Amino acid sequence: MGRTAHNPERPEDEESATDAVFSSLLEDTAEELYESAPCGYLSTLMDGTIARINTTLLDWLGLTREQVVGRRRFTDLLTIGGKLYHETHFAPLLRMQGKISEIALELKAPGGGRLPVLVTSSVKNSGDGEPMLIRTTLFDARQRRAYEGELLRERQVAEEARRQAEADRERLREALVVLQQSLLPADLPAVPGMEAASYYHTASVDRLGGDFYDLFPLDDKRWAFFLGDVCGKGPQAAAVTSLTRYTLRAAALHDPDPIAALSTLNTVLHQRFTGGDPRYCTAIFGVMEPDPDTGTVAVRLASGGHPPALVVRADGRADYLPTPGGLLIGVLPAPHFTAAETTLGPGDSLLLYTDGLTEARVGENRELYGEDALRTFTAGLARGGTHELITALTGLLDGFGEGLDDDTALLALGVPSIPVAREHDLT
Numbered sequence: 449m450g451r452t453a454h455n456p457e458r459p460e461d462e463e464s465a466t467d468a469v470f471s472s473l474l475e476d477t478a479e480e481l482y483e484s485a486p487c488g489y490l491s492t493l494m495d496g497t498i499a500r501i502n503t504t505l506l507d508w509l510g511l512t513r514e515q516v517v518g519r520r521r522f523t524d525l526l527t528i529g530g531k532l533y534h535e536t537h538f539a540p541l542l543r544m545q546g547k548i549s550e551i552a553l554e555l556k557a558p559g560g561g562r563l564p565v566l567v568t569s570s571v572k573n574s575g576d577g578e579p580m581l582i583r584t585t586l587f588d589a590r591q592r593r594a595y596e597g598e599l600l601r602e603r604q605v606a607e608e609a610r611r612q613a614e615a616d617r618e619r620l621r622e623a624l625v626v627l628q629q630s631l632l633p634a635d636l637p638a639v640p641g642m643e644a645a646s647y648y649h650t651a652s653v654d655r656l657g658g659d660f661y662d663l664f665p666l667d668d669k670r671w672a673f674f675l676g677d678v679c680g681k682g683p684q685a686a687a688v689t690s691l692t693r694y695t696l697r698a699a700a701l702h703d704p705d706p707i708a709a710l711s712t713l714n715t716v717l718h719q720r721f722t723g724g725d726p727r728y729c730t731a732i733f734g735v736m737e738p739d740p741d742t743g744t745v746a747v748r749l750a751s752g753g754h755p756p757a758l759v760v761r762a763d764g765r766a767d768y769l770p771t772p773g774g775l776l777i778g779v780l781p782a783p784h785f786t787a788a789e790t791t792l793g794p795g796d797s798l799l800l801y802t803d804g805l806t807e808a809r810v811g812e813n814r815e816l817y818g819e820d821a822l823r824t825f826t827a828g829l830a831r832g833g834t835h836e837l838i839t840a841l842t843g844l845l846d847g848f849g850e851g852l853d854d855d856t857a858l859l860a861l862g863v864p865s866i867p868v869a870r871e872h873d874l875t
Contacts, residue, residue, distance in 0.1 A: 488565070488586035494579055496521035505586060510558030522584065527554045527562055538567075542582070546571045552589065564589040631689050636663050639671050641738040642745060643864055645838040649804065649845050649856040657855030658685035658729070659802045660693055664700075669737055672700040674709075675800040675859045676731030676754060676777075688727045691716070696733060706733045706750035707785045710777060714752070717778030728778035730754035732771075732800055736861065745792040745863055750785045752777040755803055755819065758826060760837065762795025762865060766827040768819065769798075797834050797862030799826060804856030805841070808848045817848070834860035 482489055488505030492498050498516050506513060509525060523531045530553040542548045547570040557563040569584040636644045644663055651657065658678030666672050674696050678688045692713060699712035710733055721727035734749030734757075749757065751771035760766045769790055775783035792798060801822075808817045825844060829837045837860050845852055 487588070488584075490522065490584040490586065492522050492582045492584065494582065496523055496582075498522060499581060508557065508563055508588070509555060522582075525555050527556055530554045538569075542569055542571065546573075555586075564593040566592075631660055631686060631693065633662055637665065639663070639736070639738070639861075641740055641743065641863070642671075642736070643834045643862055645834040645860045647838050647842050647845075647858040649842075649852065651804070651853055651855050652681075656682055656686040658689050659804070659855045659857035660689045661800065661857050661859045662693055662697065663859070663861070664697065666700060666704050666735065670704065671736045671738075672697075672704060672709075672734070673736065673800075673859065673861060674731055674733040675802065675857055676729050676752075677802045677855075677857070678729040679727065684725075684727070688717070688721070688729065691720070692729055692731070696731070700733070700735075704735050706735060706748060707787050709733045710750050710752045710774075710785045711783075714777045714780075714783055718781055721778065726779070728776045730803075731777055732757055738863075743794055743863065745861075746789070747792060747798060747861075748787060748789045750774065750787045752783070752785055755801065755806060758799040758801070758823060759790055759792075760797045760799060760826050760829060760862075762793065762831060764828040764831075766823045768823065792861075792863045794863050795831060795865040797837055797860050799837065799841075800857075800859040800861075801841075802855070802857045804852065804854035805845065805858070807854065808845075809851035809853075810848065814851065817851075831865065833864060834862040837862075 491500040661675040753776035
């Protein structure tokens with residue numbers, strides 16, 4: 449090795465040092481480079497008998513040249529697992545391809561240990577193309593194996609953390625579902641001469657909603673009902689929802705007048721949630737009194753800032769029952785509430801809903817669904833009764849897809865088209 453030209457830009461002392469390094473390299477013979485290489489070298493006959501091995505590999509194995517050359521085969525140096533892999537994969541691929549690279553195997557190390565290595569082998573052929581011997585290079589893979597093991601451990605830790613987080617989320621979802629169900633009646637009671645149906649759509653399984661409804665008897669003749677929506681989401685909204693439901697129930701038993709019940713609820717919320725964290729809600733509260741002689745039901749209700757109830761008639765008409773002037777409940781100390789009345793005949797239904805339904809986004813322009821569209825949709829649905837009405841609205845909500853991003857509560861109360869037989873009619 450020599451330089452082809454003198455470089456005038458390099459100092460003579462630097463060139464002299466470089467020449468000294470080159471000279472020291474030239475002092476290593478090919479044999480020394482082979483024996484002392486930082487990797488293992490191995491040459492075997494085609495049957496695997498070891499014909500030559502370098503000192504580096506012997507040191508790794510803790511063996512002498514006399515113990516190996518001509519006495520052992522390459523597979524004798526491998527662990528049991530390595531032997532199986534060599535016979536089933538390594539050797540067949542090598543015979544077929546003539547070369548195989550960077551295959552992970554394990555050598556039997558001194559003391560019964562294992563030495564992970566990366567093995568590359570190639571077949572040397574004679575002049576007429578006949579395979580003569582196999583040359584193999586082995587690289588110490590202990591650091592790589594340790595790195596891979598660390599990666600595996602970190603991946604396992606991350607996977608376990610992911611599974612734990614998913615389990616925690618599932619437990620939270622289950623707890624939220626149970627808590628949400630506790631804020632709603634498990635089943636609607638049977639009202640003589642009437643039918644009732646309800647539905648609750650949860651926009652997010654991870655957050656408690658504030659929508660609520662209920663139906664319960666006041667006495668032998670009258671039934672109270674309410675439906676509303678507490679502002680906000682989460683545990684705070686759930687606490688207000690629970691307080692609202694029990695307050696309205698207690699208020700109705702004391703004074704069933706709808707305006708009086710909403711006024712009592714307003715007083716409780718306004719006194720309880722004053723200061724920096726005000727809480728309020730919208731609600732419709734009403735009282736029904738079925739008349740078994742005429743088959744009709746008298747309804748009186750009042751609203752506090754809630755969307756108007758929708759009356760769906762048996763003849764296909766659908767009209768809102770306006771309650772103008774009703775303010776949000778819990779905001780002002782003495783708000784004004786307005787009552788409204790109607791009579792339900794056979795086949796008529798009264799629909800209460802929260803604004804998740806009418807404020808759903810529809811169409812390419814993401815417009816509000818709106819009250820007009822709801823009235824058009826429900827017209828003519830009363831003939832099938834409250835259950836068919838709720839079923840149709842459930843399908844409508846499902847069709848909104850991602851456009852429905854708020855909880856929605858539905859409560860339908862109606863008079864069957866075919867009167868329910870009274871007890872003395874059956875005797």
